[in-house]
Amino acid sequence: MAAKVITVTSGKGGVGKTTTVANLAAALAAEGQRVVCIDLDIGLRNLDVVLGLENRIVYDLVHVVEGSCRLRQAMIKDKRVPELYLIPAAQTRDKSAVTPEDMVRICNQLRADFDFVFLDCPAGIEAGFRNALAPSDLVLVVTNPEVAAVRDADRIIGLVEAEQKGPAQLILNRVRYAMVERGEMLSTEDVLDILAIELIGVVPEDAAVITAGNLGSPASLDKELLVGQAYRDIAARLLGRDVPFLSLKPKTWLEKLGTFLNGGNTQ
Amino acid sequence: MTDLIAVKGIQEGLLVTLPSGAWADLEPVLYARMQEEDQFFRGARIILQVGKRELKAADLGRLRDKLGDLKINLTAVLSEARLTQQAAKALGLQTQLAKTPARIAAAAAAKLEPGLTMAALMHQTLRSGRTINHAGHVVVIGDVNPGAEILAGGSVVVWGRLYGVVHAGAAGDVEATVCALDLSPQQLRIGKLITTSPVRRGQPEPEMAHVRDGQIVAERWVPKDKFKRLA
Numbered sequence: 001m002a003a004k005v006i007t008v009t010s011g012k013g014g015v016g017k018t019t020t021v022a023n024l025a026a027a028l029a030a031e032g033q034r035v036v037c038i039d040l041d042i043g044l045r046n047l048d049v050v051l052g053l054e055n056r057i058v059y060d061l062v063h064v065v066e067g068s069c070r071l072r073q074a075m076i077k078d079k080r081v082p083e084l085y086l087i088p089a090a091q092t093r094d095k096s097a098v099t100p101e102d103m104v105r106i107c108n109q110l111r112a113d114f115d116f117v118f119l120d121c122p123a124g125i126e127a128g129f130r131n132a133l134a135p136s137d138l139v140l141v142v143t144n145p146e147v148a149a150v151r152d153a154d155r156i157i158g159l160v161e162a163e164q165k166g167p168a169q170l171i172l173n174r175v176r177y178a179m180v181e182r183g184e185m186l187s188t189e190d191v192l193d194i195l196a197i198e199l200i201g202v203v204p205e206d207a208a209v210i211t212a213g214n215l216g217s218p219a220s221l222d223k224e225l226l227v228g229q230a231y232r233d234i235a236a237r238l239l240g241r242d243v244p245f246l247s248l249k250p251k252t253w254l255e256k257l258g259t260f261l262n263g264g265n266t267q
Numbered sequence: 268m269t270d271l272i273a274v275k276g277i278q279e280g281l282l283v284t285l286p287s288g289a290w291a292d293l294e295p296v297l298y299a300r301m302q303e304e305d306q307f308f309r310g311a312r313i314i315l316q317v318g319k320r321e322l323k324a325a326d327l328g329r330l331r332d333k334l335g336d337l338k339i340n341l342t343a344v345l346s347e348a349r350l351t352q353q354a355a356k357a358l359g360l361q362t363q364l365a366k367t368p369a370r371i372a373a374a375a376a377a378k379l380e381p382g383l384t385m386a387a388l389m390h391q392t393l394r395s396g397r398t399i400n401h402a403g404h405v406v407v408i409g410d411v412n413p414g415a416e417i418l419a420g421g422s423v424v425v426w427g428r429l430y431g432v433v434h435a436g437a438a439g440d441v442e443a444t445v446c447a448l449d450l451s452p453q454q455l456r457i458g459k460l461i462t463t464s465p466v467r468r469g470q471p472e473p474e475m476a477h478v479r480d481g482q483i484v485a486e487r488w489v490p491k492d493k494f495k496r497l498a
Contacts, residue, residue: 151395151413151414152395154394154395154396154412154413154414155394155395155396155414157394158393158394158395158396158397159396161394162310194412194413194430196392196410
């Protein structure tokens with residue numbers, strides 16, 4: 001089986017690319033998939049922190065590219081799930097240390113032994129973006145329901161189409177149900193109206209994601225969290241399952257009581 | 268020798284015609300020229316006219332791969348030589364261009380009838396960051412998203428939502444108009460005049476903007492009264 005190389009990108013910074021990569025990779029690995037994540041934000045690495053693997057880094061992506069270590073040596077294994085690996089970015093270099101050809105070569109080496117390769121793309125549309133796009137089989141565009149983030153996502157989708165790597169799919173991150181209800185935040189429909197690409201997931205805003213990132217433990221591994229369920233649903237869709245979209249509407253006290261009496265089963 | 272390679276834009280892409288000479292000499296020259304002008308050729312579809320040359324699939328395949336690295340697509344090879352045609356077919360390249368209906372072809376060759384001017388058609392949504400510059404009119408079937416830009420010498424017609432920046436009559440033609448199904452541009456310019464969109468209330472309607480008394484005004488398109496039409 002050949003791995004699917006998935007690029008997670010956004011254009012704008014701070015919309016949740018790294019968090020998305022960490023959560024989707026962990027959710028897929030928890031399902032028994034063999035997953036590698038590669039952090040392409042060379043010079044500003046974060047994925048190692050979010051995955052809680054930073055103190056185990058010996059070799060990084062630039063070492064692999066320069067041939068000072070073997071690919072396997074740079075792969076840090078996550079011990080919480082069966083088959084999840086991270087190839088961290090170098091913190092001391094910049095994007096020019098890696099070329100698109102290097103990335104195609106590395107991803108091709110990984111294809112044979114894994115099911116999914118996630119590329120965590122840096123913000124922007126420069127060298128780092130081109131490195132992340134070159135080997136990609138599927139592009140996931142992460143955006144927030146904000147005008148500025150949607151504008152950048154639109155630009156990115158156009159660039160992906162121009163490189164014939166489309167059609168990209170959309171993850172709408174950090175949606176606040178109450179604000180959408182009050183008409184203070186763009187709704188999913190508003191965003192899709194402009195971007196006109198397929199939606200693969202809607203993720204609610206949840207402070208637990210920040211806590212989980214600080215602790216280095218992806219929220220998608222926490223069965224209790226709605227936001228974790230949102231990530232697990234996207235992972236299931238990546239596996240080709242038809243999963244209905246979550247209702248982000250908060251439960252009323254009556255529904256909560258029902259769930260409680262039902263022994264915690266939401267059905 | 269690079270100047271002898273003729274490049275002409277046609278409907279199907281760029282028609283590249285090789286001069287007389289050996290393939291082995293011309294091929295590197297052709298490649299060098301495309302490499303030099305890669306800004307121009309990048310993303311283009313190339314129709315290569317090789318005349319009576321007999322070329323093998325390996326020759327054409329090598330060229331196609333090299334051009335592919337430059338993000339140039341070799342789509343067709345035109346030749347009178349059977350061997351070359353077969354080689355091109357084996358590689359999945361076209362060997363003739365789709366026949367244009369005779370009447371259309373004649374119209375393209377002839378001068379435009381009085382009252383007609385040329386327009387460029389874009390059948391695609393323009394996303395943020397995309398720019399179209401055209402000396403004539405521009406017609407877009409699709410949306411023009413915020414952050415996209417159209418600069419036209421003539422008028423602009425958008426069958427879709429116009430949310431980007433549009434400049435009609437960019438060379439100073441104040442007769443130019445801008446029409447869209449949803450005319451809500453970030454900025455609308457006709458000639459030297461500039462305006463922004465007022466805040467829309469209710470459903471969008473098809474509108475046309477034009478210059479009247481030195482000001483840009485937008486007017487709704489209203490269907491004629493049904494009974495009047497029957498009369």
